[in-house]
Amino acid sequence: MTLRSWITPFLFFSNNVVSLTGVVLVTIATVTWLLFLPVTLRGGITHPYFGIIVYLLLPCIFGLGLVMIPLGIYWRRRKQRISQTLLGDFPLDLRNPNLRRLTMFVLVTTFVNIVIASQFTYSAIDYMDSVSFCGQTCHTVMQPEFTAYQVSPHARVECVSCHIGAGASWFLRSKITGVGQVFAVMLHNYPKPIPTPVRNLRPAKETCETCHWSQHFADDRLVDIPTYAEDEQNTLTHTVLLLHVGGGQSRLGIHGRHLGEGVRVRYYPSDDRRQNIPWVEYTAAGETSVFVTAGTPQPDPSKVRVMDCMDCHNRPTHVFQSPERALDQGFVAGQISSTLPFAKKWALEVLKKNYSSQSEAARNIPAVFESYYQNNYPKLYEQSHKDVLRAAEQILAIYKRNVFPQMNITWGTYPNNIGHTEFTGCFRCHDEQHARNDGKTITQDCTACHSMVAVDEKQPKILTDLGVEQGKQP
Numbered sequence: 101m102t103l104r105s106w107i108t109p110f111l112f113f114s115n116n117v118v119s120l121t122g123v124v125l126v127t128i129a130t131v132t133w134l135l136f137l138p139v140t141l142r143g144g145i146t147h148p149y150f151g152i153i154v155y156l157l158l159p160c161i162f163g164l165g166l167v168m169i170p171l172g173i174y175w176r177r178r179k180q181r182i183s184q185t186l187l188g189d190f191p192l193d194l195r196n197p198n199l200r201r202l203t204m205f206v207l208v209t210t211f212v213n214i215v216i217a218s219q220f221t222y223s224a225i226d227y228m229d230s231v232s233f234c235g236q237t238c239h240t241v242m243q244p245e246f247t248a249y250q251v252s253p254h255a256r257v258e259c260v261s262c263h264i265g266a267g268a269s270w271f272l273r274s275k276i277t278g279v280g281q282v283f284a285v286m287l288h289n290y291p292k293p294i295p296t297p298v299r300n301l302r303p304a305k306e307t308c309e310t311c312h313w314s315q316h317f318a319d320d321r322l323v324d325i326p327t328y329a330e331d332e333q334n335t336l337t338h339t340v341l342l343l344h345v346g347g348g349q350s351r352l353g354i355h356g357r358h359l360g361e362g363v364r365v366r367y368y369p370s371d372d373r374r375q376n377i378p379w380v381e382y383t384a385a386g387e388t389s390v391f392v393t394a395g396t397p398q399p400d401p402s403k404v405r406v407m408d409c410m411d412c413h414n415r416p417t418h419v420f421q422s423p424e425r426a427l428d429q430g431f432v433a434g435q436i437s438s439t440l441p442f443a444k445k446w447a448l449e450v451l452k453k454n455y456s457s458q459s460e461a462a463r464n465i466p467a468v469f470e471s472y473y474q475n476n477y478p479k480l481y482e483q484s485h486k487d488v489l490r491a492a493e494q495i496l497a498i499y500k501r502n503v504f505p506q507m508n509i510t511w512g513t514y515p516n517n518i519g520h521t522e523f524t525g526c527f528r529c530h531d532e533q534h535a536r537n538d539g540k541t542i543t544q545d546c547t548a549c550h551s552m553v554a555v556d557e558k559q560p561k562i563l564t565d566l567g568v569e570q571g572k573q574p
């Protein structure tokens with residue numbers, strides 16, 4: 101039994117162009133795969149294009165090759181059968197040692213192929229679920245979400261944990277719609293910006309609540325909102341709120357009142373973005389009441405939505421800021437010096453201008469900001485031009501985190517439903533306009549959701565008492 105006699109039957113049948121091409125493809129894929137194996141086993145491939153080649157293209161080549169080998173053999177056999185040359189050369193009988201060897205050969209190679217192919221499939225699926233695939237492969241489309249995500253509280257949560265969730269049927273569904281999305285990106289045929297709310301997002305119960313237990317919610321939460329004025333001194337004031345976040349089971353506080361035991365809120369949005377809500381149904385302890393704005397007819401039942409986490413936390417991770425809030429944070433962090441006269445005012449001015457692309461912004465924002473100080477405060481510019489430079493860089497960074505002209509995303513494109521000062525948010529329902537039969541309205545009482553501990557104060561007592569000195573730059 102020499103190696104040659106083992107391989108003979110295989111060579112005999114596969115000696116045709118199709119099968120030989122197949123063999124070449126399988127070999128190329130296998131060798132390349134072996135070369136990358138040390139890196140892939142360490143999970144080291146995060147570069148999106150490299151990932152596409154190793155995890156998506158190689159398995160395709162491998163699979164194509166595998167299919168071509170038997171196909172070629174089949175065609176060759178058929179040809180031979182037609183020309184009546186087959187049976188004489190190679191009787192199909194297990195007593196034929198050649199056939200036995202062929203069978204063994206096929207069994208062994210199939211086993212090896214299954215091992216390789218399963219590794220391929222596993223890493224391909226794993227890769228398609230990875231943050232770098234979701235966030236970076238389709239760079240233009242996902243760049244805004246990926247950028248915001250990287251500085252969010254969920255920066256270590258994979259995209260798929262919120263967008264797909266566990267379970268085979270959602271996995272399949274996402275892969276099927278995913279194919280359409282890949283084509284849309286290749287053909288540049290996608291909406292800019294991507295419209296929200298995302299319709300096929302899985303219910304919060306199966307995503308958010310795999311990590312956040314809805315029965316265990318927070319106590320009151322003290323929130324300090326530092327604001328820098330647009331005056332020469334960039335005067336700092338604080339608004340301090342005690343937010344009544346509340347607990348799920350207790351039916352108290354913000355969470356409890358909408359999601360507590362036995363509580364259900366259903367609503368009808370009259371626009372696609374769910375920003376106008378004329379009809380709200382509230383069920384608690386078995387009692388149901390309906391709050392409507394004047395003149396609202398009975399809504400179409402198929403458009404009524406049960407409220408969940410996403411109706412308030414629609415931006416848990418893709419948090420696009422307002423320029424004012426982003427600058428305040430820059431001041432607090434000491435990245436923008438509050439000693440620069442009118443820093444906030446000028447920063448806002450350059451940030452709110454229209455730029456055709458991020459690179460145009462990069463050419464203009466720092467230069468224009470610096471020129472304010474060069475022209476108006478030449479002496480200060482000389483002394484602290486490092487501060488000016490650093491501030492200019494940070495202002496550009498703020499722009500790049502929040503405005504994406506190539507996707508038509510600018511300040512305020514995506515509303516954030518938490519709060520009520522920058523967008524309608526809670527006041528979509530809590531506006532005193534939604535009334536029950538008996539005249540009771542959904543409250544806008546300022547103390548229902550938060551106690552206002554301090555409003556625009558320079559040195560709120562509560563912060564001094566607590567020893568908090570936020571916003572004071574060293």
Ligand code: HEC
Pocket residue numbers: 231234235242245246249254257258259260261262263294295296297298301410413414415416417418514
């Ligand atoms: C903590 C959960 C969470 C994670 C993690 C997450 N997303 Fe989202 N994402 C959401 C929610 C919720 C929405 C829906 C916003 C809406 O409907 O208003 C959304 C919306 C989007 C949208 C639609 C456009 C927009 O800005 O609303 C895109 C695109 C997107 N996500 C991409 C990604 C990518 C890429 C990643 C990983 C880098 C990711 N997401 C990670 C929760 C998440």
Ligand code: HEC
Pocket residue numbers: 253254257258261262304307308309310311312409410413416
């Ligand atoms: C895989 C786990 C995971 C999933 C899924 C998840 N979260 Fe979170 N979430 C976290 C962790 C961990 C933190 C705490 C991060 C920190 O404190 O730095 C957090 C923090 C938060 C916070 C507080 C943020 C802050 O500013 O303090 C909110 C609100 C939140 N998540 C809402 C959501 C919503 C809404 C969803 C569903 C769309 C969701 N989360 C899905 C793990 C998760």
Ligand code: HEC
Pocket residue numbers: 304308309312314318319321343345354355358359407408409410411412413518519
């Ligand atoms: C009615 C609106 C609303 C709904 C519905 C809602 N939340 Fe919240 N949630 C808030 C507000 C308001 C806060 C506090 C403000 C903030 O953190 O910015 C908050 C805070 C949180 C926090 C941070 C708690 C802390 O101590 O910092 C987490 C985590 C959270 N929510 C998760 C969820 C999850 C998960 C769901 C769905 C089961 C949910 N929320 C539903 C309004 C809501």
Ligand code: HEC
Pocket residue numbers: 344353354357358365366367377380381382391407411412517518519525526527528529530541542543548549
């Ligand atoms: C879809 C409509 C809707 C939205 C959006 C909404 N709520 Fe409510 N909320 C209700 C309804 C309905 C009630 C119960 C009213 C009643 O029974 O008087 C309620 C009750 C409350 C209560 C209890 C008030 C009281 O007097 O006891 C709080 C607190 C509250 N909501 C906070 C919030 C916050 C914070 C937000 C935004 C993050 C928000 N709600 C967004 C519909 C909504």
Ligand code: HEC
Pocket residue numbers: 323325339341343518519520521526527530543544545546547548549550
């Ligand atoms: C339905 C609940 C609710 C009601 C009613 C309500 N607020 Fe608020 N308010 C919120 C939430 C939620 C936030 C966001 C806190 C955060 O940013 O985390 C907020 C934030 C604020 C802020 C800080 C805004 C900022 O700069 O970010 C101010 C000021 C404020 N509220 C004032 C008021 C006043 C005045 C009233 C009475 C007319 C009122 N609120 C009624 C829920 C409510």
